[in-house]
Amino acid sequence: EAAVTQSPRNKVAVTGGKVTLSCNQTNNHNNMYWYRQDTGHGLRLIHYSYGAGSTEKGDIPDGYKASRPSQENFSLILELATPSQTSVYFCASGDPGTSAETLYFGSGTRLTVL
Amino acid sequence: TQTVSQSDAHVTVFEGDSVELRCNYSYGGSIYLSWYIQHHGHGLQFLLKYYSGNPVVQGVNGFEAEFSKSDSSFHLRKASVHWSDSAVYFCAVRESSGSWQLIFGSGTQLTVMP
Numbered sequence: 074e075a076a077v078t079q080s081p082r083n084k085v086a087v088t089g090g091k092v093t094l095s096c097n098q099t100n101n102h103n104n105m106y107w108y109r110q111d112t113g114h115g116l117r118l119i120h121y122s123y124g125a126g127s128t129e130k131g132d133i134p135d136g137y138k139a140s141r142p143s144q145e146n147f148s149l150i151l152e153l154a155t156p157s158q159t160s161v162y163f164c165a166s167g168d169p170g171t172s173a174e175t176l177y178f179g180s181g182t183r184l185t186v187l
Numbered sequence: 188t189q190t191v192s193q194s195d196a197h198v199t200v201f202e203g204d205s206v207e208l209r210c211n212y213s214y215g216g217s218i219y220l221s222w223y224i225q226h227h228g229h230g231l232q233f234l235l236k237y238y239s240g241n242p243v244v245q246g247v248n249g250f251e252a253e254f255s256k257s258d259s260s261f262h263l264r265k266a267s268v269h270w271s272d273s274a275v276y277f278c279a280v281r282e283s284s285g286s287w288q289l290i291f292g293s294g295t296q297l298t299v300m301p
Contacts, residue, residue, distance in 0.1 A: 178230030
């Protein structure tokens, strides 16, 4: 079965600190995505990737960087964390080869920035 | 710009009742439509999708959805709900060409009372 694993599950960071959220998928999917979920906003796309070495900006990329060093791994980096980045972050993978891509999500990372 | 609207933030029913969760979209071209479910504390899981053909699509656990081009809708239904169906349900849309990006609605919290 498709598997997307996120780490850590929970993270507390201080304002101005650097935070790295990690995502690993064993689906061999080309596409990977980072979303954040906030009450009243649903899921909003931060960054995505078409494959190793590629990163693209989503709808709300400001304050975030992404890195896709391999097919399996996709990281989200907050260089200077701010309290407004307190949220739940979800990683997902998908196969663009199908006619209507299905996304497989990780269990999420709850980030609190103090 | 595509938009996805889920007009009901909360729906409460009793076990054994039927339920319909509404989803309306605004986009003039060909699109893919899908529904995802999110149980508390977990990531989203795919339920079903539509692109073409029979406007009624079947998903897992007795869920189905019906596409209506005239109403710009893709409502999710279940004939008899179980307490375990309590979750947040997200409708999502993607253009059939261009951006790979899935646009999610804000979600509907379904609560099934025993």
